[in-house]
Amino acid sequence: MKIVHTSDWHLGHSLYGYNRDEEQASMLRQIEEIVRDEAPDALVVSGDIYHTGQPSAAVQKMFTEAVMRIHRSRPEMAVVVTAGNHDSASRHEISRMLWKTQNVYMIGHADKEHPDAQTVEIPGKGFIIAVPYLNDRKVPQGYYQDLLDRVAQRNRDGLPVVLSAHLTVSGSDFRGHDDARDYMVGGIDSIELDALGTGYDYAALGHIHHAQTLAGSGGRARYCGTPIPVSFDETYPHSVSVVEIAAHGERPLIRETAIRNPRPLVNIPADGFGSWEEVTALLKAFPQDNPAYIRLNVEVDGFLPPEAKAEALSILAPGEADLCYIHARKKCSETTGRKMMTVAEFRAMQPLEVAKRFAADSGADFSDEMEALFREVEQAVQEDKRNL
Numbered sequence: 001m002k003i004v005h006t007s008d009w010h011l012g013h014s015l016y017g018y019n020r021d022e023e024q025a026s027m028l029r030q031i032e033e034i035v036r037d038e039a040p041d042a043l044v045v046s047g048d049i050y051h052t053g054q055p056s057a058a059v060q061k062m063f064t065e066a067v068m069r070i071h072r073s074r075p076e077m078a079v080v081v082t083a084g085n086h087d088s089a090s091r092h093e094i095s096r097m098l099w100k101t102q103n104v105y106m107i108g109h110a111d112k113e114h115p116d117a118q119t120v121e122i123p124g125k126g127f128i129i130a131v132p133y134l135n136d137r138k139v140p141q142g143y144y145q146d147l148l149d150r151v152a153q154r155n156r157d158g159l160p161v162v163l164s165a166h167l168t169v170s171g172s173d174f175r176g177h178d179d180a181r182d183y184m185v186g187g188i189d190s191i192e193l194d195a196l197g198t199g200y201d202y203a204a205l206g207h208i209h210h211a212q213t214l215a216g217s218g219g220r221a222r223y224c225g226t227p228i229p230v231s232f233d234e235t236y237p238h239s240v241s242v243v244e245i246a247a248h249g250e251r252p253l254i255r256e257t258a259i260r261n262p263r264p265l266v267n268i269p270a271d272g273f274g275s276w277e278e279v280t281a282l283l284k285a286f287p288q289d290n291p292a293y294i295r296l297n298v299e300v301d302g303f304l305p306p307e308a309k310a311e312a313l314s315i316l317a318p319g320e321a322d323l324c325y326i327h328a329r330k331k332c333s334e335t336t337g338r339k340m341m342t343v344a345e346f347r348a349m350q351p352l353e354v355a356k357r358f359a360a361d362s363g364a365d366f367s368d369e370m371e372a373l374f375r376e377v378e379q380a381v382q383e384d385k386r387n388l
Contacts, residue, residue: 012024035077049087083108160246169190231265276308
């Protein structure tokens with residue numbers, strides 16, 4: 001079985017007041033081209049279709065027209081779309097029966113009374129178990145394994161099994177998220193990889209924006225990441241994943257296919273922060289005839305000069321680049337020697353990293369014994385959470 005795996009489209013997302021319809025339409029056209037070129041058996045969209053549970057009529061039209069174009073490019077292909085935490089599960093299912101006539105499966109709710117309704121069988125090719133976003137605290141123990149076991153009873157020909165889900169797996173790299181409450185900093189409200197159960201050949205995951213194949217999964221569990229960035233902190237490549245599975249039990253072959261953003265998000269400087277003089281010099285050198293959104297990352301002694309924004313805008317005019325905002329960070333304190341960090345940098349830290357940094361800043365010794373004790377407590381917290 002061959003699938004194209006994508007997620008976290010966030011249609012309708014605007015960036016500091018700038019409308020991103022052009023970029024999102026371009027992204028959808030590129031996915032359509034990838035489907036046409038790759039000829040997969042299924043397109044799997046693992047949640048967060050929209051950026052809000054109440055998308056505008058124009059945004060819903062963009063989605064509908066794109067999915068229909070994708071369907072027409074390969075009518076025999078199944079399109080499996082699950083709701084994410086940004087989506088309205090009910091809105092997702094309003095036209096479920098109508099979509100099914102076009103070989104498009106919209107899964108908004110987990111059907112606990114009829115769990116087999118969440119499985120899409122592609123005759124002679126494989127099975128896709130589609131799990132929408134669920135409140136992790138309300139997921140019954142063994143929920144994913146039960147779905148997999150039910151498919152195993154039907155899978156007499158040893159066909160590949162794909163598990164699609166929108167969730168956070170502990171230990172995943174969620175760099176780039178600008179709202180950590182959505183993505184469960186430090187493993188809180190996340191699940192362990194083994195909670196997904198056994199018996200799937202590929203776990204098509206959504207929710208985390210940084211594309212990655214999870215350590216410890218044997219190459220079988222992957223976040224495909226966002227096709228285009230949602231924030232300036234997503235400073236990594238963006239793509240969709242093309243996955244081929246020869247047979248049940250075989251390790252999947254995964255390729256990334258890049259998605260080009262016609263209006264990229266640009267940090268100045270590209271890495272770290274610079275003084276106002278350094279940043280404005282880089283801004284003057286930026287090719288302003290290229291469409292782009294720009295964030296200036298400035299390190300200051302106290303505060304930015306009041307005319308900073310006006311000065312930056314005067315440098316940009318009249319090109320096509322747009323200044324979104326100036327990200328100011330205070331310099332390190334010379335008296336304490338502590339390294340300052342942004343909120344985004346703090347949110348990306350794991351609990352152990354926070355503890356070690358706190359100890360270092362406090363002048364305490366974080367010994368190997370203390371680290372072992374910390375890990376033991378962290379594991380106990382995770383076990384207690386799973387037993388809730």
